Amino acid sequence: MLPSGAVWTAALVFTPLLAALACFLAPRAANWIGLLAAGLTTLAAATMVPTLMTDGPLRIAVGGWGAPLGIDLYADGLSAVLLLMTAVVGLGVSAFAPAYFGAHPQQRPWFWPLWLILWAALNGLYLSADLFNLYVMLELLGLSAAALTALSGGGPALNAAMRYLLVSLLGSAAYLLGVALLYHAHATVDIALLGARIEPGMLANAALAVMFAGLMLKTALFPFHFWLPPAHAGAPAPVSALLSALVIKGSFYLLLRLWLDLFGDLSRLLPELIGVLGAIAVLWGALQALQQQRLKLMIAYSTVAQVGYLFLAFPLAGGLNGTTAWRAVVYLALAHGLAKAAMFLSAGALLRFAHHDRIADLDRAVHRLPLTLTAFVLAGVSIMGLPPSGGFVGKWLLLEAAFQQDRWGLAVVVLLGGVLAAAYVFKVVGYAFTPTAIAQEGGSVPLSMQWSALLLALGAILLGFAAPLLLPLLEVGAPFEPIVGMPS
Amino acid sequence: MSSVLVLALTGAGLTLLGLHALIVKAHLLRKILALNVISSGIFLLLAGLAARTPGGEPDPVPQAMVLTGIVVAVAATALALALLLALRSATGRTRLDDDNGQ
Numbered sequence: 294m295l296p297s298g299a300v301w302t303a304a305l306v307f308t309p310l311l312a313a314l315a316c317f318l319a320p321r322a323a324n325w326i327g328l329l330a331a332g333l334t335t336l337a338a339a340t341m342v343p344t345l346m347t348d349g350p351l352r353i354a355v356g357g358w359g360a361p362l363g364i365d366l367y368a369d370g371l372s373a374v375l376l377l378m379t380a381v382v383g384l385g386v387s388a389f390a391p392a393y394f395g396a397h398p399q400q401r402p403w404f405w406p407l408w409l410i411l412w413a414a415l416n417g418l419y420l421s422a423d424l425f426n427l428y429v430m431l432e433l434l435g436l437s438a439a440a441l442t443a444l445s446g447g448g449p450a451l452n453a454a455m456r457y458l459l460v461s462l463l464g465s466a467a468y469l470l471g472v473a474l475l476y477h478a479h480a481t482v483d484i485a486l487l488g489a490r491i492e493p494g495m496l497a498n499a500a501l502a503v504m505f506a507g508l509m510l511k512t513a514l515f516p517f518h519f520w521l522p523p524a525h526a527g528a529p530a531p532v533s534a535l536l537s538a539l540v541i542k543g544s545f546y547l548l549l550r551l552w553l554d555l556f557g558d559l560s561r562l563l564p565e566l567i568g569v570l571g572a573i574a575v576l577w578g579a580l581q582a583l584q585q586q587r588l589k590l591m592i593a594y595s596t597v598a599q600v601g602y603l604f605l606a607f608p609l610a611g612g613l614n615g616t617t618a619w620r621a622v623v624y625l626a627l628a629h630g631l632a633k634a635a636m637f638l639s640a641g642a643l644l645r646f647a648h649h650d651r652i653a654d655l656d657r658a659v660h661r662l663p664l665t666l667t668a669f670v671l672a673g674v675s676i677m678g679l680p681p682s683g684g685f686v687g688k689w690l691l692l693e694a695a696f697q698q699d700r701w702g703l704a705v706v707v708l709l710g711g712v713l714a715a716a717y718v719f720k721v722v723g724y725a726f727t728p729t730a731i732a733q734e735g736g737s738v739p740l741s742m743q744w745s746a747l748l749l750a751l752g753a754i755l756l757g758f759a760a761p762l763l764l765p766l767l768e769v770g771a772p773f774e775p776i777v778g779m780p781s
Numbered sequence: 782m783s784s785v786l787v788l789a790l791t792g793a794g795l796t797l798l799g800l801h802a803l804i805v806k807a808h809l810l811r812k813i814l815a816l817n818v819i820s821s822g823i824f825l826l827l828a829g830l831a832a833r834t835p836g837g838e839p840d841p842v843p844q845a846m847v848l849t850g851i852v853v854a855v856a857a858t859a860l861a862l863a864l865l866l867a868l869r870s871a872t873g874r875t876r877l878d879d880d881n882g883q
Contacts, residue, residue, distance in 0.1 A: 451868040455861070463803065466819050473823060680785075
């Protein structure tokens with residue numbers, strides 16, 4: 294008899310996967326099947342929380358075969374918070390999608406199966422305990438994301454999807470090369486076993502180099518961000534929300550796991566280099582966002598900047614109170630997920646309303662679409678890092694770590710990035726209050742589209758108050774401490 | 782030179798060759814082929830490095846990984862080819878448009 298924790302954990306992968314098949318076979322019922330699957334998957338993610346808090350991290354040998362031969366699923370606090378964030382964003386996007394695709398009926402039969410496969414891949418990624426299973430999930434994630442990018446079918450979208458697919462395949466090929474090297478040296482792909490066996494040397498350094506290069510490419514860290522803005526801006530609004538809020542976090546999570554469990558002690562130089570790239574990304578992405586004329590491109594460049602923040606933890610992690618820096622960026626990743634999904638969904642609602650997304654022609658959108666603009670501003674508050682939002686908690690922790698280690702440069706980057714974010718968010722708000730010379734006609738926007746964006750944005754704000762609940766959950770299984778001993 | 786080293790070096794060589802073509806060649810069909818060459822190189826490396834003890838039985842686990850990898854590569858190639866066809870019928874182009882790239 295399986296413990297119930299194991300059943301729920303398996304449901305996190307199998308519910309969206311089976312629902313994807315059902316949506317493919319019965320496209321007419323896709324909306325209902327999709328929403329039902331979204332609800333069940335969210336329930337499964339929520340059920341994990343009490344289990345983890347009372348029993349500690351979960352390790353499940355699928356089919357009764359244990360590591361090193363079988364496939365293990367493993368869930369600790371880090372997996373759990375990301376699974377929860379994925380579920381909340383997934384639920385929001387699923388609630389947005391039926392009304393959105395009501396106006397694009399030819400895209401709907403493809404959206405649901407692809408999105409549910411993407412969800413299964415993300416959950417599988419957060420639960421996998423071995424490097425090869427992670428590779429398969431990474432590829433599944435990349436393929437479904439690239440297919441979703443192409444959904445709207447126009448020339449620019451197909452171009453962006455093609456580029457995204459090539460980049461994504463190259464990234465996972467590099468990762469697989471690293472897996473091959475590690476397997477050769479240590480004869481296992483189980484992360485916990487590898488963590489105990491790995492030792493500094495040329496082979497480990499080579500594996501570190503190719504795996505990090507591949508995953509940084511997939512996470513769009515500057516200067517590997519070139520593929521992101523056209524892909525994220527060209528996709529349909531719900532897909533943009535998924536790509537920016539969730540897909541990027543998948544490869545970032547993998548980077549984080551590899552660093553924490555395998556490579557953390559190998560290099561002193563690499564974390565500094567990654568930190569510099571992150572700092573450039575924060576400033577460069579925000580400056581680019583400020584210059585965009587199109588709302589969706591602006592939000593996409595904002596993602597480039599926010600991805601930069603996630604990498605600022607690497608140079609801080611080795612120093613005094615370094616685990617605070619990890620907590621900070623995980624919190625930033627959660628806050629960014631909710632806020633960026635809300636932003637892209639409100640951009641989708643504005644696009645439906647005005648039939649364009651030129652920032653300068655928003656023409657009093659604030660009066661005519663107040664719910665959507667409120668969602669945009671609340672999400673912006675979290676992106677800027679103002680209290681009491683989730684973004685604020687993340688930035689506060691990051692600044693705390695930077696101050697404790699006298700890293701004033703990094704602290705300045707964190708603050709400056711927030712100021713620039715405020716500039717581009719208020720630019721949009723300013724135009725939304727201003728009437729244009731020629732008054733614009735506006736179409737009607739279904740309430741489900743407006744409310745799903747607003748609720749996600751409220752979630753990003755509430756995340757600021759949820760810190761006392763989420764930070765202890767994050768500590769389950771001590772993901773940020775070095776591995777001691779081998780699993781039984 | 783041991784057979785492991787020959788396989789490993791050939792695999793690494795193929796991977797580099799594919800990477801070069803992926804970056805340099807503009808035609809998308811060539812880029813897709815380049816990715817396949819990269820994958821083949823990595824599979825060769827993976828299978829070649831499986832023989833860890835000279836003269837001993839090779840480890841079966843990497844063979845299973847290569848099989849899975851081939852399935853993934855076939856699926857990825859199919860998607861890439863489908864995208865290429867769609868791109869050509871929508872725009873008439875068979876290469877990436879770099880103007881809206883950066």
